Amino acid sequence: MLTYAFKKGIKSFLLSKKRGSIIRNYEKSEINFVLSNIFYMKVSEFKLLNENEQFDIIEQHGVFLAERESSFYNIRLYQVQSFYVELYCHTHFNVIVRSKIFSGTHSLTPYLNAIDIEALLAD
8 A cells, every 4th residue: 555645746746737648638536536545644644744634634534433521522533544543622612622643552441431332242
């Protein structure tokens, strides 16, 4: 799989005016579709992105897993490739105030109590 940075470079190359003849028969949306299906990002690459780029990646490629509440925050858990992102949304102002990026499973512990396993235990 291609890394995010490499994919971004390919997209820039294909869409550049100098390379117009390469994509003469292809629409910009078709190139975006193909490249969006070739997505792989390392956690180190994700951390280098600015906040808006991170939110775009979460929106386009993240999988919503769970939600929990603390005293001031509604915390939403997403999986992006092989790592996780928690978005802390202030409950009163409804804005994202911070994110936590991690790759291990230890930080998933607060979500375990919310998983209903009754169906797995039933005969």
